[in-house]
Amino acid sequence: MALATHLGPTLAVTTVATLLAVAAGVPAGRVVLVCAAVLAGQASIGWSNDWLDADRDRAVARADKPVVQGALRPERLRTAALAAIALAAVLSLLLGLVPGLLLLTLVASGWAYNAGLKRRTVSVLPYAVGFGALPAGVVAAVPGTPVAPWWLVTAGAALGSAAHLANVAPDLEDDLATGVRGLPHRLGARVSAAAGALLLGVASVLLVAGPAGPPTTAGWAGLALAVPAVVVAALAGTARFRRAAFPAVMLLTVLDVVLMLAGGAALT
Numbered sequence: 257m258a259l260a261t262h263l264g265p266t267l268a269v270t271t272v273a274t275l276l277a278v279a280a281g282v283p284a285g286r287v288v289l290v291c292a293a294v295l296a297g298q299a300s301i302g303w304s305n306d307w308l309d310a311d312r313d314r315a316v317a318r319a320d321k322p323v324v325q326g327a328l329r330p331e332r333l334r335t336a337a338l339a340a341i342a343l344a345a346v347l348s349l350l351l352g353l354v355p356g357l358l359l360l361t362l363v364a365s366g367w368a369y370n371a372g373l374k375r376r377t378v379s380v381l382p383y384a385v386g387f388g389a390l391p392a393g394v395v396a397a398v399p400g401t402p403v404a405p406w407w408l409v410t411a412g413a414a415l416g417s418a419a420h421l422a423n424v425a426p427d428l429e430d431d432l433a434t435g436v437r438g439l440p441h442r443l444g445a446r447v448s449a450a451a452g453a454l455l456l457g458v459a460s461v462l463l464v465a466g467p468a469g470p471p472t473t474a475g476w477a478g479l480a481l482a483v484p485a486v487v488v489a490a491l492a493g494t495a496r497f498r499r500a501a502f503p504a505v506m507l508l509t510v511l512d513v514v515l516m517l518a519g520g521a522a523l524t
Contacts, residue, residue, distance in 0.1 A: 260322045260333060261302035265423075268506040269390070270295045275513045276394045280523040286351060286397055293347035293359055294390075300340035301366030307333035308370050316430040341367070351397045358393030362386035379424075379438030380417050387416025395523050402524040407466025414459035415509050418489065421452030422501035425492040449493035449501070453486045456505060460486070463512050467521035474519030478512050 273294040277287045306313070306323055310330040313321045322328040344363050349356035365386030373382055391412045395404035424431065424440040425448065432441055440448040460482035464475040471479075485508040492501035 257303075257322075257328065257332075257336065260306045260328060261299045262305065263302075264503070265419075265506060266295070266298040266302055268510055269298050271510055272513050273390060273394055275510075275517055276391055276523070277397060279513070279517040279521065280395045280398050282394070282397050283399070289347060289351055290359075290394055290397055293344055293351065293356075294362075296340050296347055297344035297359065297363035297366070300337050300344055300363060301370065303333045303337035303340060304367055305370045306330075307337055312434040312436075315434055318430070348393075351393075352401060354401050355393045355396035358389045358396055361389035361393070365389075374438050375436050377439055377442060379440070380420050383416035383420040384413040387419070388413035391523075398524055405466065405523065407462045408523060411459040411462040411466065414455045414462070415505070418452045418455040418459065419502065419505045419509075421448045421455070422489055422492055422505045425449065425452075425498040425501055444493075445498075446493035449490055452492060452501065452505075453490035456489050456508070457482065457486045460508070460512065463516060467516075467519075472519035472521075474515040475521075478515040481511055481515075482508055 270291060274287060274291040277290045282290060306321060306328075307330045310323045310333075313324050318324050323330060323333070341363060345356075345360060348359040348363075351359070363386075365382035369379065369382040373379055388409045389412075391408045392404040395402055395408070421440050424438065425445060428441060428445055431438070443451065460479055464471050464479045467475070485504040488497055488504040489501045491497035
C-alpha cells in the first residue's frame with residue numbers, strides 16, 4: 257500500500273509542504289496539520305492512479321506496480337483512495353476555509369489528471385495549478401490568512417510543470433501504446449526535456465531572486481545546485497537519463513525549500 261502511493265513523490269511533496277509551513281511561520285500544531293493533510297491528499301492521488309490505471313499497467317507489464325505484481329487488488333486501492341481523500345478534506349478544512357480549499361486544489365488537480373487529463377494536450381495544467389496552489393495554501397495557514405508572494409506561487413507552478421514533463425519521460429512509449437497522448441507525448445521526448453529544463457531553471461531563479469533584498473548565501477547555493485538538476489532534466493529526452501530527471505526535480509525542490517528556510521526568506 258505504501259508503494260502504491262507513489263512513495264517518493266508523496267514523501268517529497270509532503271516534506272516540501274511541511275518545510276514551507278515552518279518557513280512561513282505557521283504555528284507548530286498547524287504545521288502538523290498541514291503535514292497530515294498533504295500526506296493524506298498525496299496518498300489519495302497515488303492510490304487513485306494505480307486503481308484507475310490498473311488495466312493499462314497490466315497491458316504494458318509495469319512490474320514496479322503492486323497491482324501488476326498481484327500484491328493488491330484495484331478494489332482495495334479504490335477504497336483506500338476514497339478514504340484518503342475524505343481524510344484530506346477534513347484535515348485541510350480544519351486549517352480554515354481559504355487554506356483548506358487551496359490545499360485541496362492540489363488534490364483535485366491530481367485526481368483530475370488521473371481521471372483523464374493525462375490524455376489531453378492540457379495534461380500539464382493540473383500540475384501547474386496544483387503546485388501553484390500548494391504554497392499559497394501553506395502560507396494561508398498562517399494566522400490572519402496572508403497571501404503568498406507571487407514569486408513563490410509562480411515557482412511552485414513552474415516546478416510542478418517541470419515535474420510533469422520529467423515524470424512522463426520514462427513511460428512515453430508505454431503511454432502511447434495504451435492511448436495516452438498528453439502534452440509531453442505530443443511535443444516529443446527532446447522538446448519536452450528542453451521545456452522541463454527551462455521551467456526548472458525559471459523556478460530556481462524565482463526562488464533566489466524573488467524574496468526581498470539581495471540574494472542570500474543560501475540562495476546562491478540553491479542556484480548552484482539547480483545547475484546539475486537542469487542539465488539532467490534537459491537530457492531527459494535521451495534513454496540514458498530519462499529515469500534520472502524526475503528524482504532530480506524532486507530532490508532540487510526539497511533542497512530549494514531547505515535553503516530558503518536557512519536563508520530566512522520572508523514568505524508572508
